[in-house]
Amino acid sequence: MxxxxxxxxxxxxxxxxxxxxxxxxxxxxxxxxxxxxxxxxxxxxxxxxxxxxxxxxxxxxxxxxxxxxxxxxxxxxxxxxxxxxxxHAWPSALAGLFRRSPVAMAVGLSVAVGAFLLAMAGWNDAGVLFTRQAGPGAFYRLLPHDALAVLFGGAFLYAALALTIAARRFTRSVDAQMPLRADARSIVRGLRDAATLKYLDGGGVGCVDTAEEPADRRRLFHHLAFYGFLLCFAATAVATLYHYLLGREAPYPWYDVPVLLGSLGGAGLIIGPLGLMRGRRQRRAELKDESQSGMDNAFSLLLVLVSVTGLALLLARATALMGVLLAIHLGVVFTLFAMLPYSRFVHGIYRVYALVRHAREMHELG
Ligand code: SF4
Ligand code: SF4
Structure with a gap:
């Protein structure tokens, strides 16, 4: 049963x-x-x-x-x-966070932003939050780089561990009846189908999930969100290399690689999730699982907040608002890391595995 x-x-x-x-x-x-x-x-x-x-x-x-x-x-x-x-969530006790995403996100944001504001005020004094800081290392006058590296490195490793264990549980369950080992060909094909969202086209006419004419809008917004996320991740990776390999400290000038990648990715992470939220509102009632609306919209909103706060920090980093904006942005990013394993982010991982497995099945058994 x-x-x-x-x-x-x-x-x-x-x-x-x-x-x-x-x-x-x-x-x-x-x-x-x-x-x-x-x-x-x-x-x-x-x-x-x-x-x-x-x-x-x-x-x-x-x-x-x-x-x-x-x-x-x-x-x-x-x-x-x-x-x-x-x-398949890990730890299982936190699986309920999927359905309680809006509450979990609101609590996480309040606690994380509050903690960063207090930490900055405690590390220096409250006045530093409203004092103009400029030049390389300006961010780290508010909070030391090493403390941020440990905190965000820990959050990232936790998210990676939780997602890896969940993915392992999922793949074991999927492979239980019909074990199949993926080969290079099925991996390439599955990744290509995932990267292009091949099966989001309604069999060729476009997505038909709203009352409007079939369209490819949903695929476009998915792509903007996904590739925007990757560009922001790349911006962080390049900034980390700058810091440790070249000894160059953030913030970087607007024309530098991390800023350009982050700005481009940030634009995608605003337009994509907002478009997806609008699409969900327009989705035909008979196709809509209301129990997922909160989870889906909370995650989209979190992505938008990451971008909006990041871009606001970029624009106002030479002003006295920088301290407060930095605390808000750090709090939002930390909440995102903490929520990743209990958000619809996992569907990207499960879908890639399902598509790779499908490519293998079609080749082996089709
Ligand atoms: S099973 Fe899913 S992807 Fe396939 S046609 Fe139906 S709704 Fe579209
Ligand atoms: S039962 Fe309906 S959804 Fe299933 S294959 Fe037939 S037409 Fe398609």
């Missing part, structure tokens, strides 16, 4: 779809389904994380409500996806 209601519903639908097979050309889910006769927990986790919620199979389905079979594949798989993130 499958442990979750979402899994039992998905198993019922996959059994119906496996007899029908009308949608087999739409995306990766249906060919992967056709390779299975029974659907264990790991199989359904795999199928759910292959689904991009484009809505095309719902529009095409002759068994969708009000038909008595009540087939709604996008909604059923969205619920399995959500449950798969919670089931």
């Amino acid at each position: 499958l442990p979750d209601e979402s899994l039992r519903e998905a198993e019922r639908l996959m059994t119906v779809c496996n007899s029908c097979r009308y949608c087999e050309g739409l995306c990766a889910v249906f060919p992967a389904m056709e390779m299975r006769r029974v659907f264990a927990e790991g199989d359904l986790d795999h199928l759910a994380n292959l689904c991009h919620s484009c809505g095309a199979c719902h529009d095409d389905c002759q068994f969708a409500p009000p038909h008595e079979f009540a087939v709604n594949v996008p909604l059923a798989l969205a619920r399995v996806r959500r449950d798969s993130w919670e089931r």
Whole structure:
């Protein structure tokens, strides 16, 4: 007996779809389904994380409500996806943070920003928060670089550890029924399909999840958010190399590589998540899992806040506002690190694995 209601519903639908097979050309889910006769927990986790919620199979389905079979594949798989993130979270005791993301984010932001403000005032005196600082090393006159490196290095390592353990739990579950070892070809293909969001196109016409004409907007906003995140990560990596290899301390001039990468990435991390939030609001009711709205929007908002506070710090770093803005930005980034393993960020990792596995299945068994 499958442990979750979402899994039992998905198993019922996959059994119906496996007899029908009308949608087999739409995306990766249906060919992967056709390779299975029974659907264990790991199989359904795999199928759910292959689904991009484009809505095309719902529009095409002759068994969708009000038909008595009540087939709604996008909604059923969205619920399995959500449950798969919670089931595999590490530590398991924190899995509830997925559904309580808005509260967790608000508490995290308040505590982290407050702690950075207090730490800056305590390290120097409260007046330093409103005193103009300029030139290389200006940030570290408010808080020492080594303390920041330990704090953010620790937060990053925690997030990496929690995500690695969760991913390991997920891959074990997915591989349980049909063990397959990925080869170079399937890895390249899976990464390419993930990087291009290949299956977000509704079978070729575009995403049909809103009442508007099919469009590629959702893919565009996903790309802006994802590549914006990567550019911001690259900016931090280059700044770290500058610090340790070249002995150059932040802040850097506007034309320097970390600032250019961060500004470009920041723009993507504002436009992308805001576009995704708007898309979620417009998503057709029958395709929308309301239980995920808070989690999804909290994560998008956190990404926007990281960018907005980072860009505000860039613009006002030569003014007396720099101290307060730095504390706010550090608090937001720290909250993001802490929340990553319990946010929809995990879907990127699970989806890449599902796509690599799918490429391998198609090559080996297709
Ligand atoms: S979603 Fe509907 S039309 Fe598509 S395969 Fe399943 S049952 Fe058939
Ligand atoms: S990706 Fe689109 S077509 Fe495929 S299962 Fe999900 S909603 Fe249906």
